[in-house]
Amino acid sequence: MEEHYQHLYEALSQVDGYIYPNEIDLHWGLMIVLYPYITGLVAGAFILASLERVFNIKALKPTYGLALLTALAFLFVATLPLVSHLQHPLRSYEIFMTPNPTSAMAIFGFVYLWYLMAVLLLEIWFDYRRDFVIWSKTSTGFKKLFYKVITLGINETDEKSAKLDDKLGYFITVLGIPSAFLLHGYVGFIFGSIKANPWWSTVLMPVIFLFSAMVSGIALVMVIYMVVSWIRKVKIDMLCLDTIAKYLFYILIIDFTLESLDQIHRLYEAEESFHIIEVLVGGKLNITLIYMQVIFGTIIPLSIIGLFQIYKPSEKIRKIAYFFVGILVLIGIFFMRWNVVIGGQLFSKSLSGFTTFNAVYSGTEGYLMTAVWLILPLLILTFLLWLMPPWKKVSVHE
Amino acid sequence: MGTERIAKNRRKFFQTSAALIGGTIIYSLIKPFEAIAQTEAENSKEGKGNLPLWGMGVDIESCIGCGKCAEACKMENNVPKEPFYFRTWVEQYTVKNDGEVKIESPNGGIGGLKQSVPDEDIFKSFMVPKLCNHCTKAPCVQACPVGATFISPDGVVLVDETYCIGCSYCIQACPYGARFMNPITKVADKCTFCYHRITKGLQPACVEVCPTDARIFGDLRDKKGDLVKFLQDNPTQVLKPHLNTHSRVFYNGLSSEVK
Amino acid sequence: MPKLIFRLFLSFVLFVSVFILIQNSLTPDSFGKYGHYRADAIDDNKISTSYYKGEENCTTCHEDIFDLKFNDLHSGVNCESCHSPKINASVECEVMPPVIEGTLKLCAQCHETNYARIKIVPQLNFKEHEEGRNCIECHNPHAPWELKE
Numbered sequence: 001m002e003e004h005y006q007h008l009y010e011a012l013s014q015v016d017g018y019i020y021p022n023e024i025d026l027h028w029g030l031m032i033v034l035y036p037y038i039t040g041l042v043a044g045a046f047i048l049a050s051l052e053r054v055f056n057i058k059a060l061k062p063t064y065g066l067a068l069l070t071a072l073a074f075l076f077v078a079t080l081p082l083v084s085h086l087q088h089p090l091r092s093y094e095i096f097m098t099p100n101p102t103s104a105m106a107i108f109g110f111v112y113l114w115y116l117m118a119v120l121l122l123e124i125w126f127d128y129r130r131d132f133v134i135w136s137k138t139s140t141g142f143k144k145l146f147y148k149v150i151t152l153g154i155n156e157t158d159e160k161s162a163k164l165d166d167k168l169g170y171f172i173t174v175l176g177i178p179s180a181f182l183l184h185g186y187v188g189f190i191f192g193s194i195k196a197n198p199w200w201s202t203v204l205m206p207v208i209f210l211f212s213a214m215v216s217g218i219a220l221v222m223v224i225y226m227v228v229s230w231i232r233k234v235k236i237d238m239l240c241l242d243t244i245a246k247y248l249f250y251i252l253i254i255d256f257t258l259e260s261l262d263q264i265h266r267l268y269e270a271e272e273s274f275h276i277i278e279v280l281v282g283g284k285l286n287i288t289l290i291y292m293q294v295i296f297g298t299i300i301p302l303s304i305i306g307l308f309q310i311y312k313p314s315e316k317i318r319k320i321a322y323f324f325v326g327i328l329v330l331i332g333i334f335f336m337r338w339n340v341v342i343g344g345q346l347f348s349k350s351l352s353g354f355t356t357f358n359a360v361y362s363g364t365e366g367y368l369m370t371a372v373w374l375i376l377p378l379l380i381l382t383f384l385l386w387l388m389p390p391w392k393k394v395s396v397h398e
Numbered sequence: 399m400g401t402e403r404i405a406k407n408r409r410k411f412f413q414t415s416a417a418l419i420g421g422t423i424i425y426s427l428i429k430p431f432e433a434i435a436q437t438e439a440e441n442s443k444e445g446k447g448n449l450p451l452w453g454m455g456v457d458i459e460s461c462i463g464c465g466k467c468a469e470a471c472k473m474e475n476n477v478p479k480e481p482f483y484f485r486t487w488v489e490q491y492t493v494k495n496d497g498e499v500k501i502e503s504p505n506g507g508i509g510g511l512k513q514s515v516p517d518e519d520i521f522k523s524f525m526v527p528k529l530c531n532h533c534t535k536a537p538c539v540q541a542c543p544v545g546a547t548f549i550s551p552d553g554v555v556l557v558d559e560t561y562c563i564g565c566s567y568c569i570q571a572c573p574y575g576a577r578f579m580n581p582i583t584k585v586a587d588k589c590t591f592c593y594h595r596i597t598k599g600l601q602p603a604c605v606e607v608c609p610t611d612a613r614i615f616g617d618l619r620d621k622k623g624d625l626v627k628f629l630q631d632n633p634t635q636v637l638k639p640h641l642n643t644h645s646r647v648f649y650n651g652l653s654s655e656v657k
Numbered sequence: 658m659p660k661l662i663f664r665l666f667l668s669f670v671l672f673v674s675v676f677i678l679i680q681n682s683l684t685p686d687s688f689g690k691y692g693h694y695r696a697d698a699i700d701d702n703k704i705s706t707s708y709y710k711g712e713e714n715c716t717t718c719h720e721d722i723f724d725l726k727f728n729d730l731h732s733g734v735n736c737e738s739c740h741s742p743k744i745n746a747s748v749e750c751e752v753m754p755p756v757i758e759g760t761l762k763l764c765a766q767c768h769e770t771n772y773a774r775i776k777i778v779p780q781l782n783f784k785e786h787e788e789g790r791n792c793i794e795c796h797n798p799h800a801p802w803e804l805k806e
Contacts, residue, residue: 001581004581005480005482008480008482012481012482018489018500018501018502018503018657019575020487020503020528020574020575021481021482021484021487021503021505021506021575022482022483022484022569022575022576022577022578023575024482025482025579027566027569027570027579028566028570085565086563086564086565087562087563087564087565087566087579087584087585088562088563088564088584088585089563091544091561091562091563092563093683094544094546094561094563095543095544095563096676096680097544097679097680097683097684098544098545098684098688098693099543099544100542100543100544100545100693101693102539102540102541102693103540103541103542103543103567104541105541105543105565105567106543106544108543118669122665152664152665152668153660153664154660154661154664161659161661164659164661165661168661168662190567194537194541194570194571195537195573195641196537196570196571196572196573196641197570345570348575349572349573349574349575349657350501350575350657351657352499352501352657353501459775460775462767462771462774462775462778463771463773463774464766464767465766466738466766469741470709470737470738470741473708473709473741473742474707474708474709475705476705490773491773492772492773509762509766510765510766510767510769511771511773512769512771513770513771513772513773515772517772520772523771523772523773524773525773525774545688545692545693545694545695546694547694548691548692548693548694548698549692550691550699550702551691551699556698556699556702557698557702558694558695558698558701559698559701560695560698560701561685561694561695561698590702592707593702593703593705594702594703594704594705594706594707595707595709597703598703598707600707600709600711601711603708603709606709606711606735606737607709607735607737607738607741608738609733609734609735609738609767610733610775610777610778611733
């Protein structure tokens with residue numbers, strides 16, 4: 001407690017201008033930056049998978065299973081930053097018991113639990129069921145037990161059942177696309193519906209969140225595909241990689257357009273909050289917004305992939321470029337979440353001053369915790385890839 | 399023939415399970431709306447005359463910025479003494495001759511507000527007490543994901559300390575900066591109009607100690623009461639009217655510089 | 658009807674039913690009575706201890722001081738504005754008088770010169786006015802214009 005007060009006294013001495021006395025402490029920190037980031041990765045990876053399944057972009061077939069498993073691995077971890085952040089985490093079940101129908105945040109329980117868990121798990125199940133049955137016959141130990149249980153006793157491997165799995169999987173994926181939109185759109189709405197905060201309150205917020213989520217998810221799958229192929233020492237399907245990069249490019253353009261529209265609109269209307277926001281962007285958010293999010297996270301990736309649409313260099317150069325671009329985009333989108341969450345709390349609602357944000361290393365809101373929540377899904381993914389390797393699949397959907 | 403029977407059984411099975419599932423889903427969807435329907439029924443049953451509708455008037459022309467209200471509030475409501483947690487506070491506005499507006503509230507005004515700009519540079523200066531506005535259309539109540547903050551039937555926005563999960567969404571939603579996260583109880587905290595006092599016929603602590611009667615507390619439904627008289631005698635305004643929060647704290651003498 | 662769909666349906670129905678059962682048992686009883694909140698919380702908010710007792714309470718023992726104050730300029734100032742109640746559960750009402758060294762700070766809260774302060778309140782620069790001396794050496798706080806000298 002003393003340490004906490006010490007930290008606050010320090011922040012008090014660094015206040016610039018006037019802030020309401022209660023605003024000295026930022027209530028939403030790194031954990032709340034992480035939550036939209038992780039759910040964004042989930043939604044984005046899922047959309048990439050559905051591009052193949054529903055929109056029949058055959059070139060993306062090599063990454064279909066990988067994208068789904070990535071989405072699942074990150075989905076398992078998605079709630080954890082939120083639980084780290086709550087002051088009373090043991091009461092978090094209340095969101096499921098008495099969700100307030102007027103609260104955007106209350107949708108979390110139902111979207112997370114009902115739609116995406118059901119949708120994602122079902123889709124993976126339909127896709128892998130036949131493989132589980134076949135694998136259960138040839139494996140031993142834990143794997144054998146897992147495969148046997150997960151089939152829920154439905155052991156047919158004939159054509160008819162495969163076709164049924166296929167149809168149901170397709171149906172679930174179609175259902176999953178709006179669900180994925182809802183999963184991340186509502187997070188944008190959580191911010192966009194706060195009329196008290198002019199940095200957050202915009203109609204575009206859910207849409208911006210959605211498109212930046214798709215961008216981050218696609219970039220993630222691209223990077224993971226390259227890393228996994230390198231670890232397995234197999235040749236990367238360049239057509240697939242080029243296609244992923246192409247979609248990354250298109251959606252990044254849309255994302256950039258939306259974000260620019262938001263800022264241009266703000267600049268043009270220049271209403272009451274404009275002055276403080278101008279100072280915010282030019283000052284405290286200068287590095288994280290102008291450099292990290294816009295230049296490194298958007299402009300440079302757009303330029304590189306854009307160039308490749310006109311002039312295609314050798315495979316080797318493209319691979320390195322794609323990897324570099326993927327990492328840049330992932331970092332850029334992380335900072336986009338940072339700029340929204342932290343940026344929105346740095347200036348006072350009196351529009352007359354700023355407080356400071358000093359992230360700590362330890363504790364439930366620190367950098368260390370952030371690293372844990374980001375590395376954990378990668379470990380889970382490794383486990384899932386060991387348990388259900390997409391490249392060992394016998395049955396592949398139409 | 400046999401398949402027909404099987405098909406019929408299957409159909410029946412589907413019909414029953416669909417009915418069951420449909421029924422459960424519809425039931426779980428209706429349940430929350432039941433509460434709303436119930437409230438409306440309760441409201442009309444009780445009649446508006448029975449319960450008061452609490453509000454507060456703030457007379458900026460009388461406030462001397464002594465800070466006793468902020469101090470009394472902290473003592474009465476066990477708010478931590480550190481300068482980061484305030485249920486109510488007083489701001490000092492100094493409009494300088496060059497147009498710059500300086501706003502200050504060191505320790506929420508506790509200990510008295512002190513002049514920080516020399517007389518010759520001042521265009522005008524005044525003190526503004528701030529507190530939770532107990533909005534009739536409170537954005538904080540709208541935002542709470544679990545229903546831990548609510549408007550009581552007599553118009554006071556309260557927090558259920560045993561239910562709040564500490565997500566801070568209400569604090570983000572409040573346009574007036576009236577809420578804070580209590581470091582001891584770890585739930586959202588804010589001015590309650592001293593609910594434990596007003597329901598016993600006492601005045602809130604801040605109103606009790608104000609030496610110049612700058613705070614007027616009362617029942618908006620009491621046509622003969624002090625608050626209604628204050629509203630009728632003075633041109634009053636609320637803070638941030640463009641946000642349409644239907645705030646029930648009314649200011650007399652609110653100058654345009656007030657944030 | 659494929660075993661598959663049947664079993665999935667079954668698990669779904671089971672899950673929903675169990676969820677609704679849990680929901681009904683874990684939701685507090687008074688929840689939803691007046692709105693989307695636990696109605697008992699209204700009473701919970703009424704429970705807190707009141708420390709400030711009001712002027713009438715003080716006059717039961719200190720009527721003479723009250724009468725003195727009533728006839729002078731501090732008549733509008735409540736006893737508890739300056740004498741904040743000390744929290745002492747064992748005593749019905751224990752008042753904490755401002756410590757002698759402290760009167761300067763206490764009186765300055767209202768009376769220090771401030772451009773923003775309304776002129777009805779007499780204000781002075783405390784440094785210049787009898788610097789270092791305590792206000793109550795000359796002024797009776799309950800009747801401030803009755804000077805002691």
